[in-house]
Amino acid sequence: MKFIINRELLLTPLQQIVNVIEKKQTMPILANVLFQLQNNQLTLTGTDLEVQIVAKLALDNEVEGSITIPARKLLDICRLLPSAVDIKFELSDNKLKIQSGRSRFVVSTLPADDYPNFEMSSMDCHFSIQAGQLKKALDKTTFCMANQDIRYYLNGIMLNIFNQQLKLVGSDGHRLAIYEDRIAQETGIELRIIIPRKGVLELARLLDNEEQELQVDFSRNNIRVVIGNLIFSAKLVDSKYPDFSKVFEQDFYSPIHVQKQLLKDALTRVAILSNEKFKGVEFSIDGGNLKISTNNPEHEEADEEIFIEYQGQPLSIAFNSQYILDAVANLDSELAVLTIAENSSCCFIEEPNEQEYKFIVMPMRL
Known part of the structure; x- marks a missing residue:
């Protein structure tokens, strides 16, 4: 040679x-x-x-x-x-x-x-998508993936294709991100696959040209993405993703509207004195006021109040501050909408108009 x-x-x-x-x-x-x-x-x-x-x-x-x-x-x-x-x-x-x-x-x-051969099964499903469209979907969900969880199906991203509907879901068991989009052409495909964590991270890294057209081929065992002169392939996680649909089937309090940057800044400041391991903060909501407070084992404490739009009854709930910050950082709008379940089992975080992206976080005890 x-x-x-x-x-x-x-x-x-x-x-x-x-x-x-x-x-x-x-x-x-x-x-x-x-x-x-x-x-x-x-x-x-x-x-x-x-x-x-x-x-x-x-x-x-x-x-x-x-x-x-x-x-x-x-x-x-x-x-x-x-x-x-x-x-x-x-x-x-x-x-x-x-x-x-x-x-x-x-x-x-x-x-x-x-050199070992990379085993690939027959690719019987195909669709095309712009690199920028797929990268956005990955960016909105990747941060929620688990890392080395014993529930190995959580160590990756669930990709669901239903004809022209594209849905990506990432979860570590404590929080969940859902991103939905529409593919330009009809695919005739109805399939759920789980792309492993390493595959997701490497694929996202390769999508640096947003205008590039990608050819995506997959079977129940493998996914292959053709990116210009590169061919990315990964073995899929052989498992079924848990059914999270029941989280939508419950009663919720009235939605809370808050300025994204206001919430982000206040959370970041208060979280400085939160427990370093659990990063817990308490949300106390009453009318047009949200009080964010925390304390730690050294008996230090912090709180801050911000204005919100809320029509419901007073309530109090605690969260991991980093989970809320991650969710808010991924919103494109200036306004964040928080909707808390009446049984305090979860909180939805989304944008006021767009329904493409939803983030769900479970509460914690302080």
Whole structure:
């Protein structure tokens, strides 16, 4: 294998691929990136067997071949070379010679034949969506995903397709974010899948061009997203997402309207003296007044009052302050609407007009 490539052409896809490669591997070859050169095309592949990224680059004047190269060493070499230089790669006796200007490196390799195959089932569902549309949906729900929860179905995002309706749901068991949107074309698909946490984070990172059209293919076991010259693939979580519809089927107090920034600022200040572990704050609501208060084991306390619009009876309820802040930060409107269940089991946070995005947070005891 022998070829010359410009640093800028190689660096970006290499950085994207290295992101999916774990630093600690069960198989040494998984720390490598697979290079395959054939028919004027260089294909780079990186995987941890759960998530895979493939990049395809057009090249001329090359000698075909395939090999695997230590991913992080190669990235460091390319990153530290001067901008816009050409890099020459040449494989000889299982060693890869890398040369650019007066810089020369000889890197160890492992055979391409030993690189594990990423198992993919037949993709029988397809739809197209703009990158910006999918990224917004992910951004509105990703922060709610669980991290290493024993209920492994919560360690990811539920994606529900019902013809043109797209719904994404993220939850860690204490809070839940729902984002709904509409796909431009009819898909004829009715399916729920769970994309694993790592897959969600890597996919969101790749969606940097909002105008780009994405081709999304998936089955019950895998999802594949074609992003320009990149192909992202992930294995899906083999489980059923819990039914959260009952949270809507209960009685609620009158909605509370509050200026988003006012609530955000007051919460941030009061939370300074909350319990560092639980971050609990109490909401005391009476007419046009919301009192936010907290205390901690050091017997420190804080409270602040802000104006609200509320027509119901007085009530008091406590929340994790960070959960409320996360929800409010994801609202696009200047006004936040909080609706508390009469049995104090949950609180809905949404925008006054748009029904695309809902955030549900469970209360806590102080």
